[in-house]
Amino acid sequence: MLGSGHAMCIAWGRDRTxxxxxxxxxMLGERHPEAxxxxxxxxxxxxxxxxxxLVDQTFRGETCTFKDLPLLMTRxxxxxxxxxxxxxxxxxxxxxxxEGLLNVTLETTDRVQAERDRDIAAARQRDSExxxxxxxxxxxxxxxxxxxxxxEMRHLDGRGFIPDTDVPTVKWHDSYLFExxxxxxxxxxxxxxATKSTFELEHRVRRTDGSAGWTFSRAVPILxxxxxxxxxxxxxxxxxxxxxxxxxLRSSExxxxxxxxxxxxxxxxxxxxGRLTFMTDGGQKVMEVSDFGAIIGCPWxxxxxxxxxxxAVAAIEAAQNGEARSFVGHATTMAGTPKWWHVxxxxxxxxxxxxxxxxxVSRDITNIRESEEERxxxxxxxxxxxxxxxxxxxxxxxxxxxxxxxxxxxxxxxDVSRLTFTDLLPAxxxxxxxxEALPAVDRNGHWAGELxxxxxxxDELIPVLNSIFALTxxxxxxxxxxxxxxxxxxxxxxxxxxxxxxxxxxxxxxNVLSVVQSIAQQTLRSAGDLQTANQDLSARLVALGAATDVxxxxxxxxxxxxxxxxxxxxxxxxxxxxxVIDGPSVTLKPEVGVALALALHELATNAAKYGALSNDTGIxxxxxxxxxxxxxxxxxxxxxxxxxxxxxxxxxxxxxSALIERSLRAYFGGEAATDYHPQGFVFExxxxxxxxxxxxxx
Amino acid sequence: MGQSTxxxxxxxxxxxxxxxxxxxxxxxxxxxxxxxxxxxxxxEAIAILDDHREIRVVLTDVQMPGSMNGxxxxxxxxxxxxxxxxxxxxxxxxxxxxxxxxxxxxxxKPFDQHRxxxxxxxxxx
Numbered sequence: 001m002l003g004s005g006h007a008m009c010i011a012w013g014r015d016r017t018x019x020x021x022x023x024x025x026x027m028l029g030e031r032h033p034e035a036x037x038x039x040x041x042x043x044x045x046x047x048x049x050x051x052x053x054l055v056d057q058t059f060r061g062e063t064c065t066f067k068d069l070p071l072l073m074t075r076x077x078x079x080x081x082x083x084x085x086x087x088x089x090x091x092x093x094x095x096x097x098x099e100g101l102l103n104v105t106l107e108t109t110d111r112v113q114a115e116r117d118r119d120i121a122a123a124r125q126r127d128s129e130x131x132x133x134x135x136x137x138x139x140x141x142x143x144x145x146x147x148x149x150x151x152e153m154r155h156l157d158g159r160g161f162i163p164d165t166d167v168p169t170v171k172w173h174d175s176y177l178f179e180x181x182x183x184x185x186x187x188x189x190x191x192x193x194a195t196k197s198t199f200e201l202e203h204r205v206r207r208t209d210g211s212a213g214w215t216f217s218r219a220v221p222i223l224x225x226x227x228x229x230x231x232x233x234x235x236x237x238x239x240x241x242x243x244x245x246x247x248x249l250r251s252s253e254x255x256x257x258x259x260x261x262x263x264x265x266x267x268x269x270x271x272x273x274g275r276l277t278f279m280t281d282g283g284q285k286v287m288e289v290s291d292f293g294a295i296i297g298c299p300w301x302x303x304x305x306x307x308x309x310x311x312a313v314a315a316i317e318a319a320q321n322g323e324a325r326s327f328v329g330h331a332t333t334m335a336g337t338p339k340w341w342h343v344x345x346x347x348x349x350x351x352x353x354x355x356x357x358x359x360x361v362s363r364d365i366t367n368i369r370e371s372e373e374e375r376x377x378x379x380x381x382x383x384x385x386x387x388x389x390x391x392x393x394x395x396x397x398x399x400x401x402x403x404x405x406x407x408x409x410x411x412x413x414x415d416v417s418r419l420t421f422t423d424l425l426p427a428x429x430x431x432x433x434x435x436e437a438l439p440a441v442d443r444n445g446h447w448a449g450e451l452x453x454x455x456x457x458x459d460e461l462i463p464v465l466n467s468i469f470a471l472t473x474x475x476x477x478x479x480x481x482x483x484x485x486x487x488x489x490x491x492x493x494x495x496x497x498x499x500x501x502x503x504x505x506x507x508x509x510x511n512v513l514s515v516v517q518s519i520a521q522q523t524l525r526s527a528g529d530l531q532t533a534n535q536d537l538s539a540r541l542v543a544l545g546a547a548t549d550v551x552x553x554x555x556x557x558x559x560x561x562x563x564x565x566x567x568x569x570x571x572x573x574x575x576x577x578x579x580v581i582d583g584p585s586v587t588l589k590p591e592v593g594v595a596l597a598l599a600l601h602e603l604a605t606n607a608a609k610y611g612a613l614s615n616d617t618g619i620x621x622x623x624x625x626x627x628x629x630x631x632x633x634x635x636x637x638x639x640x641x642x643x644x645x646x647x648x649x650x651x652x653x654x655x656x657s658a659l660i661e662r663s664l665r666a667y668f669g670g671e672a673a674t675d676y677h678p679q680g681f682v683f684e685x686x687x688x689x690x691x692x693x694x695x696x697x698x
Numbered sequence: 699m700g701q702s703t704x705x706x707x708x709x710x711x712x713x714x715x716x717x718x719x720x721x722x723x724x725x726x727x728x729x730x731x732x733x734x735x736x737x738x739x740x741x742e743a744i745a746i747l748d749d750h751r752e753i754r755v756v757l758t759d760v761q762m763p764g765s766m767n768g769x770x771x772x773x774x775x776x777x778x779x780x781x782x783x784x785x786x787x788x789x790x791x792x793x794x795x796x797x798x799x800x801x802x803x804x805x806x807k808p809f810d811q812h813r814x815x816x817x818x819x820x821x822x823x
Contacts, residue, residue, distance in 0.1 A: 503790065506762070510789030511716060512810040518722030521811070525725060597719060658721070666717035666738060 010091070011055065012100035016040040027105065029076055046069055058088040058101045068112050083112035139235070146219065146232040150189045154231070161213065161238040162205050176205050178212065196221050196229060202239060214243035242694070252556065266341075269348065270358040274300050274316040277357070286364050288335035295334070300360060304331050315345035319358040322347050328365070340369040387483040388453075388464065391471060395480055396420040401551075408464075408487060410456045421483065426454045426461065437468055441481060445470050450488065463488040512548070515594070522659070540601060543568055547597030551590050557594030558694050561586040565622055568597045572604035573613050573620065578603075583624035586635070587694045595635075595659075595667040602656035603639050603683060611681050612644035618680075619643055626689055633689035641680035649676040668692050709733040710749065713743040713758035713771065714787075723757070726811050732775075740766035740774075747779060754781075755818055759807075760788035773799050783821055785814070 007027055009020035018040050025032045028043070035043040044051060050071075054064045065087040073082045086105040090098040136157070142158035144165070156165035162176060169175070173182060177401045181204050192199035196682040199219040210426050219234025260267060266283030270276060284292055301312035308329030315325040322586040324346035332338050335626050341362045347355035350489050375489035381387045388405040406412060409424050429451050440447040446469040450471070452461040464485035471480045487654065519540050528534030539626035546567040550559045573579045604613065612618025624637040641647075650657070657674065660683060665672040672689025689695060710727055715738050727734045735750060737743035739762045740801060745751060756775050760768035772784050773814040776799035786798060789807035805814065 506791075507789045510807040511719075514719045514789065515716065517808045518718045521722050521726065525729070591716070598718070659718070663717040663720055666720070 007105045009103045009105070011040040011103070013098070016055065016101070017546075018043045024105065027073075027107065029579070054088055055101060058090050061090050061098055063090065064088040068108050070112075072397055074337075076539075081311050082107060082109045084108060122241060122296070140234040140238065142215070142238075144219070144234050144236065146234065148221075148229040148231065150232065158208065160208060162236070163208055165458050178204050178206065181576065192219070192221070193229070194233075196223070199232065199234065202243070204552045205236070207240075213238060213240040215239060265365070266362040266364075268300065268301050268362070270316070270360055271356065272320060272355065274313075274358065276300055279563045283362075286333070287362075288333035288337060290334065304329055306330075312343070312345075315343070315360075316358065319345050319347040320355060322355050339364050339366045341365060375624070386487075388483070388485040388487070390421060390485075391480060391485065392421045393480040396422060399480070403484075408455075408485075409463060410458065411451055414456075421481075422581055424453050424456070426452060429453075437466070438481065441468050441470050442478075451485070453485070463492045465491075474572040501615045512544075516544065519544065519598070526658075536605075539605060540598065543598055543601030544594065550597070551593060557590065558587045559590060559597075561588050561593075561596075561624065561693075564588065564593055564597050565600060566591060569604050569620075569622070572608050578613060578618070579620045579622065581622045583622075583637075584626055586624065586626065586694060592667050592692050596664050599660045599664050602660055606656055607644070607681070610645070610650075611647065612641035614644060616641045628689075635670075635687050635692045637685040637686075639681075639683040641682070644680055645676055647676050699820040707733075707752045707754050708822075709735070709752045709757040710757060711735045711743060711746055711750075713737045713740065713754045715739060715755065715759060715762045721765065723811065727815070730815055738762075739764035743771060744774065747775065751779075753779075753807065754822065755783045755785070756806065757785040757787065757814075760786060760790060760793065769793060769797060773804055776800065776802070783818065785818075813823070 004021060005023055007021065007024035009018060009024050010020055016039050018035055018038050020028070020036065021356045028035050031043060041048050041052070050069075055064070058064055067085045067086075068083045069086070070394040071082050071084055072079050084105055085108045086103055089102050089104075091102050093099045110667040112392070140159055140161070142157060142159045142161055146152065146156045146176050147154060147168075151172050152168050154168045155170075156162070156176075158164045165172065165175070177185060185201060185203050188201040189199060191197075198221075199217070202214060202216045204212050205215045215236040217234060217236040217240045221229040222233055224230040243560040260280045261282060263280060264282075264286055266279040266285060266287050268276060270280040276295055276299075277297075279287070279289065279292055283289075289295065301309055301316060304312045308331055311327040311329055315327065318325040324344065324371060326342065326344040327674040328340065328342050330340055332336065342364045342365045342412060343360065345358060347356040347361045348359050350356035382400075384404050385402060386404050388408050389400075389402040390398060390405050397656040398419050398421055401416045402412065406416075407413070412588035422433055425433060432449075432451060437447045437449065437451075446467065446468045448465070450463060451466045452463050454461055465488050466486045467486075469480050469482050470478055473479050473498075520537055523537045523540060524533050527536060547564060550564045550567055561583065562585070566575055569575060569579045569581070575581060600622070607613040607618075607620055612620050619642050621640040621642065622638070623640075624635065627634045627636065661672045661674060666683055668685060670685060672685045673683070675682040675684070701770070708731060710732050710817075712720060712723045712734060714723065714736070717731070719737050724734045724736050735746045735753065737746055740758075741764050743756070743758065747756070756772070757799065758771050760777050762768060764822040766774070768786050768803075775782050775784060784799065784802040785805055786793060786802055787805045787807055787809065792806060793804050794806070803817070812820070
C-alpha cells in the first residue's frame, strides 16, 4: 500500500489508528507527519462528523464509496474547497471479522472544478439563449434562419405575420414571396452573400391570410471559424401599415401634385406681403408666363390695373386679417392677352391658425364673360324687339314674355309664370296650338302659322304670324318652346284692304263698263250717221278716260275740279287762251267728277262745232264759286261762250245736251240750265256744295 | 195677274243711282214702247211704286245710296207687290239666289239690254 501511487490510508483497530502512504501526504497538508499513528478522529476533526457514520458503517462490514465529496480543507494554511472520490472498504482478519478500514482516495477537485466551470458556462449559455428567446418573443418580428446560400430556409417563426416554417425547405420562395418580386430580392441576397454583409430589404411578402404585406427584412451571416458563412440569421418586421400609409401619402401627394398641375386655374402662393412665391404649371400656362423666375417675388397686385388693382390690394389685406375674398377683374397675361378673371384670395394658416401665406386662385372667365355679354345682347334684342317673344316650358307654362308681348296682349307687369301660353289664346286657337303646332315642333323642331291671340282685357283678337321652335338645353334635351309672333294686324288689314280694293275695282270697272255701254248706246241712238257716231263715241270715251285718270290719281276717292277741267278741255283749245278756267280749289266726289268731265267734253265739242271755239277768236270762260253761307253752302259753275258766231237754239236735242242737263241735274242734285244767248251759249249749274264736293267736314 | 195691275201693262221702274246708266235704260225702254219710271234710290222707288200700281217690272241696282240697297228693295217689293217681276243688277259679286226673294233674276253689270227686254216680254206673254 505504501508504495501505491494512489493515496491510501488505513484506519486500524478499535482506535482507528490512522496510517497513510506518501501519496496521501498532500491530502494531509500540514497534518503530516503528526497524523501518522493518530486516531482517525484526531486527524480529521473538521470533517469527522461527516465521516464517522461512514467509518462505522465500513467497520460493520460494508463498503462505502463517495464520489466527488466536497471537503473544505486547510491543507496549505488556508481553507480550500476540495472534491474527493474515495472508497472505504473493510479489512477482515482470518476469522472474517473487520479489523480495519482501507480508504483509497482520489482527489477529484480538478475534475469537479472543471465540471463546475463547464456547468456554469452551460448555465450561462442557457441563460443567454433564454434571454434571446425572450427578446425574440417580446418582439413582434419574425425570426428566420437560412442556409449559407439561401437556397434553404431552415426555420422561420412567423409571429402571426407570415406562416411558420418548422422543417427546413427549399420551396420558401413559393410560401413567402410574390413571383414578380423574386428577382429584386434575389439580387439583394446575392449581394449580401458575395460581400458577407448584412442582407437588408423592404419587400412584399405573403401574409398568413394569403394577402400581400410588406416586411423590412434584415439578416446577418454567421461565420464559421474558417470564415465561410455557416448560416444566416434574420428578422423580418411587419411594415405593412407603415408602407401602406407611406404609399397612401405618396399617392396622395402625387394626386395633389397632379391636381395642381392639371388645374387650368392659375394657382399662386403669395407671402403675407402679397409677393409671388409659387405658381402652378397650369397657372403659368394660362397666365402665359414664359419665365416664372422673372416675376417671382413681385407684388401680386401690381399685375392688376385700375379697379382690379384696388380689388387685389383689398383682397391681400383681407387675407392678412384671415378673411377670404373674391372679385372679378380684367388683366392682361404676361404675353399681353387681355382676359377677364375670377379671383379668389384666401389665407393659408399655420398650425396655430394664424395667416402664414396667401393663396390666390385666378380663373380665366373671358369666354364665359363673352358668352354672358353675348347673351345679354340677345336678351336686350329680345327685350327691345317689337315682335312678340315668349318662352314656355314643355308643360306650356310661360317663363318669359318680352315687353312687346306683354303690351300686345295687355299683360303689363303681370307675373306670367302662372300662365300658360294657351291662356293667351281663344279656345279654338288653343286647340290648334295643342293638337297641331306643338306636335309639329316636337316632330320637326319648328312650326309656323297664323293664330289669333286674345287681348287679356279687351278680348280683341289679334291675328299673328306664329313661329314656334323647340328650346333645348346644352345636351339637346327639350326644355320648352320659343315663340316669336309677328303682329299681323297691319298686314291683315292691308290684305283686307287689298281684297276690298280688288272687289271695289271690279265693281267700279263694271260700273264704268255700264257707263261706257250707256254712252255708246246714247251716241248710236242720237247720231245721224255711223261716221258721226264713230267720231263722237271715240271722243266721249277719251273724255271718260281723262276723267278716269284724275280719279285714279286720287285712288277713285276724289277729283280736283281744276285738274278735271283742264284734262277734259285741253284737247279742244289752249287753256288760258281760248279756254279760261277760274275758280277756287274744289275736290269733287268721284261719281260727280266723271259726269262733269263728260259734260265739259260735250260743251267743248258743241263749242267747237257751233260756238266760241268754232272760229279763231272765240273764248270759253269756265268759272265756279262757292257761296259759303253758314251750313247751306252752295256750289255754282258757269260755262260762258264769247266771240263765237251768232247762236241759235238747235232744233234737235242730242246726247250732249241731254247728258249735260239731265245727268248733271241728277248727279249734282241741283239746277242745270242752258241758255242759247245770242252773244254766246251759257250753261249754269247750281247745287248744294255737299252733293258736289268733298267738304272739309267729310 | 194682280188685281190692281192691268194685264199687259208695259210699265217698268228702273232704280239706278248712276244717272248716265239710268237715262240710257230709260231711253232704251221708252224706245221699246214702255212706260218708264226712274228712281235714283230705294226711297224714291217706293214712293213711285205707291203712286203707280201699274208697274209690272222693277229693275234695281244693288249698290245705292240711301236707307235701302237693291236687295232689300227687292224683298220689300216682293212683299208689298207680290206679282212684280224683279231684276236685281250688280257690278259686284253675284248675289246667291237664297239671298233674293222668289222669282227674282240677278243680272251682272253690264248686261245686254236687248236680251233683258226679250226676257221680260217673254215672262209677260
